[in-house]
Amino acid sequence: MDRKKFLKNGMAGIGSIIAIPTLITSCNKDDDAGGVVDAGSCVVSPVETAGPFPIKTPADLVKENIIGDRTGIPLKIIIQVQNVNDNCKPLTGAFVDIWQCDAKGNYSEYSGQLDGDFTNQKFLRGRQTTDTSGNASFISIYPGWYPGRAPHLHLEILKSSGQSLLITQVAFPEDISKAVYATTNYKGDFDTSNAQDGIFSGDINRSIANSVTGNITDGYVLTETIKVSG
Incomplete structure (x- = not known):
């Protein structure tokens, strides 16, 4: 989905999602990490665990809208994949x-799970193929949290042959998470900060999203660059 179209028209018809406004909050890696990150460095993104809940059948989940029957603050996710073996093109x-x-x-x-058995449900999972700009996008909701982990997304990048190139995770700016978790449908403030999270420990500067912009009324747009050895 085109980002400009999303920002202009929102996602009418999907829950309560509407357009992203002109006045937005934003946070990037320099803001949240407490130090400057060399965003231009051409090195492979952090390798992280797939976690206990990886996708079982990703080929069956080729879709951009991954919300399913879930409710929450809307989140547009834009991932650009770059190849470190080709000067990060x-x-x-x-x-x-x-x-x-x-x-x-x-x-x-x-x-x-915290609220029961979701074995036969397929919400908040999906697969997309990168375009000529290396981009893939998803329509989702801002993720919640569970004990012992900071808010995060899981990602795996694979060749078209199915060969895995990288499994990683993306963290969120804490001020935005706090605002989201004070709203309806969420369960209050997270119990684990980015710095306390054992997965992100020592490398949060490189794991936090490049940019998260928006607000709790209209939703957010997350952009992240993932660098792989392709």
């Missing part, structure tokens, strides 16, 4: 798999 034709928890901290496709 955009990587075309790569699969981007994404998965995240819902507003209450539950993952689909698995039992033993």
